[in-house]
Amino acid sequence: MDCFRLHKHKANKDPLFLTGVTFPSEYPASPETLVKLTVYDSKDKSQESSNFLGSATFSVGDLLRAKDERLTLSLRSSDGVCAAGTVVVSRLKMGEMEEVDVDHITTDIPPQKCPLVCDSVSHACVDRENNPLTGPVFKNPVCKVYRFQTMDSKWMLVREQMEECTLSFSIPRQLLSLYIQEDMNRVQDLRELGELSPHWDNLRKEVMARYGGIIGYYQETLAELDKITGRSFKPSCCKAQKSLEFIPINLHTQRMRVTCPRKTGILSRLRQGASSSPRLKDAFYDIVTVGAPAAHFQGFKCGGLQRLLSRYEAEKKSFSTAYQCIYYSPEHTAKAQEVLSTVSLLQPLITSSADQLLQAAQERSSTGLKDVLKKLSDKTEQFVHTLKDELVKSALLALHAAQPGYVSKNQKPAQAGQHQGHVHQCSEQNPSPVQGLPGHSPATSVTESTVMCNNVDGSQTTTKGEGGTLPLKHQDSIPHHQEYDEEEWDRVWANVAKCLNCVIAMVDKLQEEDNNRQEPVPEQQLADVITSHNPGDWKEQLCPLVTRLKDCVMEVVEKAKRAMTFVLLQEAACSIPQGFLLQQRRDVVFSQALAALACGFAMRLYAGMEDKGFLRQLHLVGLVAQFESLLSTYSEEIGMLEDMEVGISDLQRVVFKITEAKTDDLSDLQPLVCGRRDQFTVEVPLPRLVFQTLPEEIKEGKPLHVFPVLFNVGINEQQTIAERFGDISLQERINQKNFEMLEAYYKSLSEKVPLECLPCFQTQTDVKELLETLGQNVVTKKRKNVEILWIAGSICRRLNGIRFTSCKSAKDRTSMSVTLEQCALLRDEHQLSKDCFIRALDCMRSRLTQGDIGQWEDPEAGNVSENKPASRHFYPIALLLVSSHLLVVWLILSLVFLLAKYQ
Secondary structure: OEEEEEEEEOOOOOOOEEEEEEOOOOOOOOOOOEEEEEEEEEEEHHHOEEEEEEEEEEEHHHHHHOHHHEEEEEEEOOOOOOEEEEEEEEEEEOOOOOHHHHHHHHOOOOOOOOOEEEEEOOOOOOOOOOOOOOOOOEEEEEEEEEEEEEOOOOEEEEEEEEEEEOHHHHHHHHHHHHHHHHHHHHHHHHHOOOOOOHHHHHHHHHHHHHHHHHHHHHHHHHHHHHHOOOOOOEOHHHOOOHHHOOOOEOOEEEEEEEEOOOOOHHHHHHHHHHOOOOOOOOEEEEEEEOOOOOOOOOOOOOOOHHHHHHHHHHHHHHHHHHOOOOOOOHHHHHHHHHHHHHHHHHHHHHHHHHHHHHHHHHOOOHHHHHHHHHHHHHHHHHHHHHOOOHHHHHHHHHHHHOOOOOOOHHHOHHHOOOOOOOOOOOEOOEOOHHHHOOOOOOOOOHHHHHOOOOOOOOOOOEEEEOOEEEEOOHHHOOOOOOOOOOOHHHHHHHHHHHHHHHHHHHHHHHHHHHHHHHOOOOHHHHHHHHHHOOOOHHHHHHHHHHHHHHHHHHHHHHHHHHHHHHHHHHHHHHHOOHHHHHHHHHHHHHHHHHHHHHHHHHHHHHHOOOOHHHHHHHHHOOEEEEEEEOOOOOOHHHHHHHHHHHHHHHHHHEEEEEEEOOOOOHHHHOOEEEEEOOEEEEEEEEOHHHHOOOOHHHHOOOOEEEEEEEEEOOOOHHHHHHHHHOOOHHHHHHHHHHHHHHHHHHHHHHHHOOHHHOOOOOOOOOHHHHHHHHHHHHHOOOOOOOHHHHHHHHHHHHOOOEEEEEOOOOOHHHHHHHHHHHHHHHHHHHOEOHHHHHHHHHHHOOOOOOOOHHHHOOOOOOOOOOOOOOOOOOOOOOHHHHHHHHHHHHHHHHHHHHHHHHO
């Protein structure tokens, strides 16, 4: 799209104004199109008062036919008589560097003027909405184009483009559907546990009722979201709106594209050859801005997720006593969810491979038989390995004990003589399986041990034995049934491996016979072989073994599923009601975080489709996603930061896959989410022609990993209070922990990917050196050490990572951070003139809220050595606020002192 640059001259001390005009795609221009320019004199923008100066009219054809595509027009007053000045209209193509044309104009711009060339709120620069690669994800672009002077007095073109992301709503909608389906499946699994004793049956009903409440609430929220059309982001004014709590706040993408000066002509080429510095390369820099993922509707009165989860786990053991259930640690609960997820995934794959094996046998394809058998063996071995865990065996025992009629051995003294072969003697030398029960606390009290006997009253703490009244032993607390065989699970589980071995042996036998038949044999023997082996023999011989394998897998899945469901029932029973509320809060925060991550991944993937090094890094190691947070560690923002920490950490459970779209229709190119809470997969479809250019590993569906890291440095006046009078240990712990994760990622990357795959920058600082500096800053006690954010962001860009910037609402602090980072990149990577740094910063911020600009100034930008970046510090002005807080503290202390004195 072409744009028009207008220069208006007046006879005063400030003779030059610049503005830009574009033709949107919905109103295409032709040579016959008439354009009318109307000029106003705006003396006070704050009062929106302006005076009409004059107007001029021209056609697009006149401009295209004019010499140098430049028109000089006289402004006429409303009566068409008086001349009010002159307007120069010139044609500008985005991406062209018309240095000769602009030097004589731009050098006269007063220092306070912004060199804004073009400003548009529609399809100004790149029509991405109709692009099959980006259209499904990004929309409503807002573009600004600037020209800034470099240190060698040339001019670079800088284009900012901000867009909304459709994933703001589509990802939460999909997640809500998955949450609903998962919880409905959980309810069905609980029903399928069968008949339970009255105690466990009541707990099951209560848990199912809780799940029903969450399902109903999620269904209502999803219905409300489905009613919303046209909107692509949630504004900050709606951050506490109940129906929008799963939607991220102000999710936008921002790209700064830099087109460096190009020299033309023989003299210019000679000068370029004589220059000691290489010509700078064009580049673009992406960043995703989003409000901190947090449960704003639920509030932060009791803190955020990190604090609530810690408190909940500490109190969970007492919940298990109150609800008479077995306490399982978070690790064992996670393991139960992993087993359920894995067996549900592997069972259909094993069944499918088994059917393919029979098909290959029917076709007597030796090569096909071998390939399918390898696939079947791999999946079955993975299946067996997953279930090789004592948790399954112990949970099966507990499930049997929870059924009616199953009693503790201590309740059967009268039956001891009749069932000597079934009842174990109570002694330290013959402990019961409670000692092997994962998650059971060694410190469990006698009362806690007693209540785990399902058919014993919870108040019963003793039982009569041979020596009178004795306390119930800790190891005797798990109930046993005389008919339950504790070795049954081992036999069932081992049968899967045995069946697989039988199938492998039969395939080897068939292939050996086939090889023998291919050797030269006498005619009579050959006739006997043909007679005794018809084409259906292979399938007939394999079918019983394959059927037996499938039956064994089904039996194991059924038992493991019931056992793990019982573990989760106990975990849920111990969680009522706090655990369900925490899970709901965690779902909300994760939904916001995943929408932002999916947006950033799609943006980074689209930008790197032609970068072979990036694609290699993507499937060999994965990408780092660096979240920069500007939240303070004071008041409600502590809770937001605690929510954000858990939400970003939960993103480790997400993998991405690149798929081939069914069609090139935009609806088929929308990223899709599948999976369950313990493991989500985001599928990013690409058009067929684009998909074919990817490496084979990616085309085959290899999971692509993302490594999220979070660094936080509060920079506002509330952080000043927190650092003087509060506690910033949360921020310090987050930064230290995530530094270690970033360091581990770099180590893995350097071992698997050559350094040539990483992008090159003008600043030659090594990534390893930057990591060392970051590590030093993380442990340094320094107020508002924003160097942590700058170094972490620099490392992320050098590692082909995805950059995110967040504050409470992704407005003031976020915009100040992004614009300062952009100007620093122009200075460090594209030789932005030192004298233009502040001017460029003011220009980029000219349409932003100015309240916090003082916090983000770079005071040394105009006096920086050529090879040393400027010191980057924020200077919040909070003296008045701090003074008022000190006064309040003094008054409170005085009141306390007086009360103590008179009491």
